[in-house]
Amino acid sequence: MQSSLKNIPAYYREYGLLALIRHAVRVVSGAAQHKAEVLVRAVADARALPTVDALIETRFDQLRALQVVRVPDDARRVNIVTDSVNVGSLFGGVGTALLLAALRANAIGAKLRIVTRTEPPDPNGVHRVLSANGIGLQVNPELTFVPVSGSDVFLDVHDLDEFITTSWWGTHSTLRSIAPERVTYLLQEDERMFYPHGDDRVRCQETMSRSDIRFLVNTRLLHDFLVAGGLKNIAQCGTWFEPAFPDLVFHSVARETGAKRRLCFYARPNNLRNLFYRGIELLNEGLLRGLFDPDKWEIVFVGKDIPRLTLACGCEPVLLGTMAWDEYANFLRTVDLGVYLMATPHPSYPPLDLAASGGVVLTNRFGSKTDLSDYSENIIVAELDIESLLEGLRQALALTQDSERRERNYAASGLGRSWNEAFEHCRFAGDAG
């Protein structure tokens, strides 16, 4: 039997009017049913598709709301929210954040709680950082791992909790659960530079533009750069501080005379802002032009994921990976010259660490970062083109030979030596006024 009504006269002739009518009803109702089934399937398919919210949560999983539960308590607590505090992630910014939070907690008689989001905290590492900097905690700290997603773990919070966040994504996540007047965002880099123009950068910019939270900016250079770039909220709701380099950790010792001098290159090919390839170009060219003698200089690359390579001298640099705090400090005292490139407005820690340990540094200009002599005259700053960098290298090498000038510069250094003094003027969310 034909299943459609395309040939109605033939059907009528063969089966009669009644059969035609019955068949027409069957076909029409069958089509309707088919249509309904298609519709239901489409709805079901649509329901199985992720919602916009789910899609965004999946793409930006680090922005998921910090899991919190309100539990009454009457003790003040300073929470630092950061990705990780494990060995290898405790230098520079994370170390500074820990010290800042510890001193803040001590200053207001609060407990410190360290909240990590990507891996469980390493208590031994935290202890090493604090003790290396001569900082003890007055109240037993809490360490809590609250993964960004997929866990029963939560943070108990009450009205006397304040939060220090250390990245725009951590700030965003925290602000989804915590009132903005309790959040201080420790800003240690222009984090927008981590991204090409796109969704991440838009969200980063939005967080950095908030005017309902407090900002603490690491270095006046970075602060001024951000404000000059249009982030007026940071001028209104922020304070800056200069990092400190306690003598306990960073100090100079007499370099061995007659021993091979040591040049350290900060080599992080996967951290684009560290300009790994411009750096190796520079060293190669410096060797080709005979700026320094490989027989008198040991070349050491310190960093992560460093490829093995041969320089123009036919020699392979010594590669060093992550060091513990005390190892790192000891190592710095053996370095004569550091080549530390950093394509951001922040001076970055390695140049300052080395200057605080008596070494000479070559780094690059970037934006308003044109002169770092306020920190130390032993830091030479050059434009990023090869010729300018080579000229900077010449000056830096000359300075390493002039021990009298180098020591005079070291003694006159403007680098702070006390974290307490570095933070004493900082204003936090939770401060009156």
Place this chain on the structure above:
Amino acid sequence: MFVVETPSVHDYTDPWTQDFWTRFAAFRSGPHRVAYLYEKADNSTFRYRVYNMVQTLAASSSGVSAGYFFPSDGEKLEMVLKLADTIVLCRMRYEATVSRAIALARSMGKTILYDVDDLVFDTDMTHLILGTLAQDFEHPGVWDHWFAYISRIGTTLRMCDAAITTNPHLAKKISDFTGKPAFIVPNYMNRQQLEFSQTLYEEKRSRAFQRNGLFHVGYFSGTPTHKRDFEMAVPALTALFEQHEHVRLLIVGYLSLPPALEKFRNRIDIYPFHDFVNLQRVISLVEINIVPLVDNVFTNCKSELKYFEAAAVGTLTISSPSSTYSAAISHGTNGWLSSSIEWWAVLDQALAQVEQGDAMRETAREHAVSTYCGAAALDAIVDATTSAC
């Protein structure tokens, strides 16, 4: 590990199995009678908060006599209530029998006290407690169970005239919750525990604290509910294993090993639960007893019993500095306190001190047996059970 040849007590039986009339006779023997009510005798809260108190009062000339009773004593409980001057409901959850007992006691003008040794009466704390005890939030019954459990305790607590508890921190929480006074009677060791501990300690001392060359760290809270507490010490234990070949770990209970410790499995002994007398023998074997505690309002209400039970057998303790352990342990004198980030440093220090034959264990033992015994607690018990009348 210390060399201890004192055998285990093979014929151990719970000492709280007397029949009703024996308990009743002890209860009614004095001019001021205290009736302790508990749901069902056990080795933990019942022992510390009921059995020990009754034993102490029985051995005293305080004029206060006491007995412990259970809902299973049935109708005879009414007779107990009539004769009692003070009734102590210990950690009893609200139910019809409890409610009737309170109503009856009230009608007779009796003083009713509530003894609770944990922060388990305020439902505002439920989520925190569940997290601390590593409960499964996805389990269908977990919320109903815990909210019911805590609110039943809180309801009964509020119906009483005052409370008794183990430490000032918890006492304040109770008073904040009820608006009523809370007396403090610390946990302590009973006669059986002290006598066997004395035997063990004397043997260790007579052997000049002889050891077998291995260094054992002990963890004696091996239940899944202490998972988060134990995890706090894991990075330090890992470092200790890596640095010192002769280090061993002894766990009593059923604690699944964290993955970080799996590679040291052949250096870890896990013993089953022990009764409270024989547990003292196991504790006496180890050089160091560790008590890591997640630091929050719930754990700060816990008593310091793991310190004094270890100290009584000449074993030193490293503890988190919770309110009670900070009060009991003077760092470097009778044990050590470790903040959350110092476990590795303090364990290493303790190992060095113990290996040098440190005299701290004598200080700790003297402190434990003189402070955490019935004689030391008697005044507080009498005060709590008579002054509210």
